[in-house]
Structure formats: structure tokens, C-alpha cells
Amino acid sequence: MWKVLASGAVVFPGLFLVFRRVLPRVFSRWSDADVVLVSERLVSSVHALMATAAGVIVVASCWNNVIHDRHWLATDFVIYYGVPYMTYDIFAMYLSHYHRFRVKGHEEYKQHSLRTANSFVRREFLLVLHHIALLTILLPVTLFFRKEQGDFFIGCLFLTEVSTPFVSLGKILIQLGLQECWIHKANGGMVLLTFFLCRIALFPFMYLMYGRHYHLPLHSVPFHLPAATNLGSCCILAPQLYWFILLCRKGYRLYQRSRGPSTPTTPPGGSKDN
Secondary structure: OHHHHHOHHHHHHHHHHHHHHHHHHHOOOOOHHHHHHHHHHHHHHHHHHHHHHHHHHHHHHOOOOOOOOOOOHHHHHHHHHHHHHHHHHHHHHHHHHHHHHHHOOOHHHOOOOHHHHHHHHHHOHHHHHHHHHHHHHHHHHHHHHOOOOOHHHHHHHHHHHHHHHHHHHHHHHHHOOOOOOHHHHHHHHHHHHHHHHHHOOHHHHHHHHHHHHHOOOHHHHHHHOOHHHHHHHHHHHHHHHHHHHHHHHHHHHHHHHHHOOOOOOOOOOOOOOO
8 A cells, every 4th residue: 555655656646736836925926837847847857856866876786787687676676656656747747738828828728528539649749759658668577577677777767867857947947037147057057967977878888888788889789779678778768869959059059149149239230040
């Protein structure tokens, strides 16, 4: 019973509801869209911190033998927190989408409908696909197809959440109107650094550790792995590369804006490049 009560199926929706109740009392001028957005970001940060802690524990425990060493968190965290969180987060992202467009006055967003759900899926297709892929691929792999091997690599995948609190903090700082302060700029640097290290460089690192176990050079590792493993890694890595490019572009635009216009005046009828 305690496992059920402490599981993500209760914790994450419960925290979301608590934040939705508390935030309007603290920030009375916030709209429903603001409250839902920040609530979603705060819950995402809580999950990310839990996943990071679990990942560090699993990786440290299985470091000596990355194939055969075991740790119970590699399976239990996925079951009790990973799957419930991904399921909850799809719904939370939909609520954020719905309230954002409702506040803007879109006629079709006066109430929930299949039309609003379809609009959400179209606009956030990559994120929704990412969540569904984790639910339909990571869960079966973790529970049924690993043959009780590779807890180390499951722990590494938990560490992909390291960047999430920084991404969430950036959105919250913008919501608080602090996008011009040094904290936001420093946080932007941490977003890029942690995203690159823990969502992109992590994959070559896992291949390197696999090669070290079997005394293989890094370039030979893909040829010693099943095709499905390489394909799965590519499917997970591809959206990370896409999002990292978007983050770099956004960071570059913010850097250009912080430097100010290149000329002291703007021609009549012209517009500043953001």
C-alpha cells in the first residue's frame, strides 16, 4: 500500500494540484495559463531531481561491471515513477496548451474537445511522440528484454533529466519577468552545458563504457551491438540533437539582443532583428 501511495501516480498529480492551489494565492495577477505552466515546470523539476538521484545511485553502484551489476532502482524507478510521470506529463502539457490558447481568446478553447486535443498533438508532436516512445519502448526494455543485464545503462538514461530543472527555471524566470537578470543568463549557460553533456555526449559515453567492458575500441562497439540497440539509441538521440540546435539558436538570439542593435538608429519603417 505504501508503495502505491508513494508512487508517481499519486505524487506527481498531487503536487500539480497543490501548486495550482498555492500559486494563485502568491501571485494573484497570474492567469490560469501562467499558473498551469509554472505548476507543470515545478513538477517536472521534482521528477528530474528524483531521476537524477536515482541515476547517480545506479551508475555508481554498477560502475565496476556495467553489464552484470544490478541495482533495484533501475527497475523500480521506471515502474513507480518513470511511467506514471510520463503519463501525467502528457496530460499536464495538454492543460498548459489549453489554458494558454484559452487566455488568448481562441473561440474553440472555451471547453475541452477533440479539436483542442488534436491541436495540442499537432503543435507538440515531437514531445508527445517522445513521451509515448518512452512509455512503449523504455518500459518493455526495462522489464522484459534486458535479461537482468545493463542496469548501468538504465541509470545513465535517468541522468538525461539533469538539464530539466535548468530548462524549467528558465521558463519560471521569464514568467517572473526576470529574463534580463544575470541569473537567467547564467541559467541559460547551464541549460546548454547540461543538455549537451547529459543528453548528447552521454550516448558516446555509454558506448565507450560498453567497449571498455568487452575490451573494444569505441568505433567497433556499434558493430558488436544488436541492430535494434543501435536503432533505439539513434531514435532517442535524434530529438535531443534537434532540441539542442533549437536551444543554441535561442541562446544566440538572446546573446545578440543583449549586445544591442549594431547601429544607433533604426531606419524608418525598419524592424529590429530578434
